[in-house]
Amino acid sequence: MIGSLKDKVAIIGTGVTKFGEIWDKDAEDLLVEAVHEACNEANIDPVKDVDGIWVATFYTFSGVGGTAFSEPLKIFGKPVTRVENYCASGMDAIRNAAIAVASGLYDIVIACGVEKILDQGARGLPGVGEMNPQPVLPRLSAPAMFALCAVRAFKVWGWTKEDLAKVAVKNHYNGYYHPKAHFRRKIDIETALKAPIIAYPLGLYDCCAVSDGAAAVVLTRPEIARKLVGDEYAVIKGLGLAVETATPWLDPNFDFLGFPSTRKAADMAYKMAGIEDPRKELDFGIVHDCFTITELLDYQDMRLCKPGEGADLIREEVTTIHGDFPINPDGGLKCFGHPIGATGCRMVVELTRQVLGRAEGLQVKDAEIGFAHNLGGPFSVASVIIVARK
Amino acid sequence: MVGILSYGAYIPIWRISRTELSRATGIPSMGGERAVAGWDEDSITMAVEAGLDCISDLDVRGVDALHFATTTPPYIEKQNATIIASALDLRRDVSVADFTSSLRCGITAIRAAVDAIKSGRCKRVLVTVADCRLPVPGSAQEQIYGDAGVAFLLGKERGIAEVKEFHVLNEPILGTWRRSEDRYVMQFDPRADNVVYVRVLSETIKALLEKAGLCLKDFSKIAFYANDPRQYVRAASAIGIDVKSQLQDFLFADVGVTGAAHALLLLAAALEDAKPGDRILCAGYGDGCEAFYVEVTDEIESINEKRRGVKGHIRSKKLLPTYELYMDFKRLRDRRWPEPAKASVVTYWRDEIFELPFYGMKCKECGRITYPVARVCRICGAKDKYEIVKLARRGKIFTYTYDFLLGPGGYPGDGVYPGIKAVIDLEDGTRVLLEVTDVLMGELDVDMPVEVTFRLIHQKSDYRFYYWKARPVRG
Structure with a gap:
């Protein structure tokens, strides 16, 4: 039976670097920047005050082992665990850190993530050969995996390329206002529709970019939080993580119209937080929009609407910054790109800053409680976290 | 008694018009089209396809x-026939052999099959012949050569055609050659070859007729290898064959000259039009000549509709629009990004059962068939409770994509040729993900009927990784 850590963990510090094609810094520079920003905000000394660290990197070239953290920060002798769980690695680092704090074993911990992808010179994400040693079973690029879903959604629900383009337009609008975003440019529907195909039917503007970046949060228990930052902290209301198959295309029952991993992780988080109707009880959300089709399916899997109605939410502008339920007020992965280990941490940084009313970009009006959702692999891993103002 | 029990053919779907080859090379067009193996095809894959056409209903x-x-x-060192035997799901204890190094090796393989059956060692022998010869780029041979495969199942019964007499004559003639270090087929002055060719062919056929106590007039069709269609007709006239009524069509207009496969491809074409009682003579050429003949039986009429054969494959075609695309198919120019160098040959060997004969697992608990073979059923979780089952060869597309980031064979995308991949529900309910071949952008659709086809996937680790792809069902 899964217990609850509702209100037991406080987020007292957040740090995030500029995301983008960062040629003049390496993974170490980025991680140092994000971690120190988070520690400053938390009013702690990373060397003296921190009891444990979880660091997320997906690619081994971004850092392996606990030294992915200890080496760049030059903080030695502490318990550090590297977390890798596909594109949900960052949020899983936070989940593990939260469990440690809630258990009472550690008082103050850091969860952080970093990825430095551009240095590899790949078009799209670099391959991870050792992950799929079977030499002849076909492999799909990340956009191709989600393209399989778009083809089904078009066929079954009549969704269109225009629906996908609207997601890109909305997120680009939001990202324009965020100083840390990779892309700060508003686009129109025609631009999105005319873009070259990356994996049919997904075009360039349906895909998030390959970016570099790092993000970090400092977690503690609420009683310690008050001493460090007064009332300026957020609390975790619920979290969940679910792992499904790595080969959904071999499951004859898989419909490509949503992700069981997201639904199960959301159920865990909602249950822990006591949320029954997320659309009514939450103020906004941050979803894993690695591709535009993913965001629409996320609406459904996060139970903001019924299956098949995801496109209605974007058509009716429900999820714009001025809509009834803003999604990705920061511009999402669409504008930040997706430095894999960093993404889940960045989402929680944004989520925390929104509920504390100090978003760097567009602020969701009266935001008190929201969720962040991190999806990884071929729809294999999903993590959901619900955070509220103290 | 030995007979041909079944035959099959394979001609790649791709053709290039000789007008286009002429445009690109400046050599006058010889008219018509030639067959071009896809970039993921070779002699092994074409032999598998011809073999499937031959034995699919047996x-x-x-x-x-x-x-x-x-x-x-x-492969020069490594047995090619073993790969073909596995892909065709033959028994583990079949005798396998590669016959090579001469354009007449197809006939030699037939003769060896007949000998094996006559000796009583084998009851049924499958002979597959395929060739994929690469002419010097820009030469006239680019218009002449074609790629194809053919297969015959021989057995102890009369079958559709009883195999009668053989005759062999050896002479290290000029002809064509290729040293182990050569990529392209070499040739000396073809005029000198013509003289020797006609003499050797003529002597061989004459000797065969003497052995059989027959004369040329006793044959309905005569088919033999020739370097080009002109040599074919000239030789026939010189030998005294009636070109109009007796000489089997050379398949030059649609296919081209298919090397070691050609004489036997012409025999398969002759069988498609044969009537009971017909005699057909077939001769292969190369460092001598090797000829045999068959007598068609009543059973010929029951077999023709069951396979695509030569005619069916000729009808089902797509035109390669440009010579540049032909160059890419034949890898005559490099245009891809550097390839990831390694893939595990050990894994490929260990997973043979689901890679080559294409088996899946049927769970004894829930009854579902899934792919590939694994310890635990992905549907119900039962552990080690399954039997391996041969998967259906046809199905329809559930969803698909054209992947420009990850190209065919898992190579990094070049932005031009997408990796075309489809999630397919096979007729037995198994779901698979396969690359799709023989198609260009925009041809796929949800619910499109597809069938599997044996192809070369990639050559990482300098090894040839073969596996199945899907293609729209060929007409």
Whole structure:
């Protein structure tokens, strides 16, 4: 039976670097920047005050082992665990850190993530050969995996390329206002529709970019939080993580119209937080929009609407910054790109800053409680976290 | 008694018009089209396809030997026939052999099959012949050569055509050659070759007729290898064959000259039009000549509709629009990004059962068939409770994509040729993900009927990784 850590963990510090094609810094520079920003905000000394660290990197070239953290920060002798769980690695680092704090074993911990992808010179994400040693079973690029879903959604629900383009337009609008975003440019529907195909039917503007970046949060228990930052902290209301198959295309029952991993992780988080109707009880959300089709399916899997109605939410502008339920007020992965280990941490940084009313970009009006959702692999891993103002 | 029990053919779907070859090379067009193997095809894959066409409606486990003949074996050291036998799901204890190094090796493989059956060692022998010869780029041979495969199942019965007499004559003639270090087929002055060719062919056929106590007039069709269509007709006239009524069509207008496969491809074409009682003579050429003839039986009428054969494959075609695309198919120019160098040969060997004969697992608990074979059923979680089952070869597309980031074979995308991949529900309910071949952008659709086809996937680790792809069902 899964217990609850509702209100037991406080987020007292957040740090995030500029995301983008960062040629003049390496993974170490980025991680140092994000971690120190988070520690400053938390009013702690990373060397003296921190009891444990979880660091997320997906690619081994971004850092392996606990030294992915200890080496760049030059903080030695502490318990550090590297977390890798596909594109949900960052949020899983936070989940593990939260469990440690809630258990009472550690008082103050850091969860952080970093990825430095551009240095590899790949078009799209670099391959991870050792992950799929079977030499002849076909492999799909990340956009191709989600393209399989778009083809089904078009066929079954009549969704269109225009629906996908609207997601890109909305997120680009939001990202324009965020100083840390990779892309700060508003686009129109025609631009999105005319873009070259990356994996049919997904075009360039349906895909998030390959970016570099790092993000970090400092977690503690609420009683310690008050001493460090007064009332300026957020609390975790619920979290969940679910792992499904790595080969959904071999499951004859898989419909490509949503992700069981997201639904199960959301159920865990909602249950822990006591949320029954997320659309009514939450103020906004941050979803894993690695591709535009993913965001629409996320609406459904996060139970903001019924299956098949995801496109209605974007058509009716429900999820714009001025809509009834803003999604990705920061511009999402669409504008930040997706430095894999960093993404889940960045989402929680944004989520925390929104509920504390100090978003760097567009602020969701009266935001008190929201969720962040991190999806990884071929729809294999999903993590959901619900955070509220103290 | 030995007879041909079944035959099959394979001609790649791709053709290029000789007008286009002429445009690109400046050599006057010889008219018509030639068959071009896809970039993921070679003699092994074409032999598998021809073999499938031959035995798809028969019991493959009853085959005792597999012969593979080609002058273009993909492996020089490593047995090609073993790969073909596995892909065709033949028994583990079949005799396998590669016949190679001469354009007449196809006939040699037939003769060896007949000998094996006559000796009583084998009841049924499958002979597959395929060639994929590469002419010097820009030469006239680019218009002449074609790629194809053909297969015959021979057995102890009369079958559709009883195999009668053979005759062999050896002479190290000029002809064509290719040293182990050569990529392209070499040739000296073809005029000198013509003289020797006609003499050797003529002597061989004459000797065969003497052995059989027959004369040329006793044959309905005569088919033999020739370097080009002109040499074919000239030789026929010189020997005294009636070109109009007796000489089998050379398949030049649609296919081209298909190397070691050609004489036997012409025999398969002749069988498609044969009537009971017909005699057909077939001769292969190369460092001498080797000829045999068959007598067609009543059973010929029951077999023709069951396979695509030569005619069916000729009808089903797509035109390669440009010579540049031909160059890419034949890898005559490099345009891809550097390839990831390694893939595990050990894994490929260990997973043979689901890679080559294409088996899946049927769970004894829930009854579902899934792919690939694994310890635990992905549907119900039962552990180690399954039997392996041969998967259906046809299905329809559930969803698909054209992947420009990850190209065919898992190579990094080049932005031009997408990796075309489809999630497919096979007819037995198994779901698979396969690359799709023989198609260009925009041809796929949800629910499109597809069938599997044996192809070369990639050559990482300098090894040839073969596996199945899907293609729209060929007409």
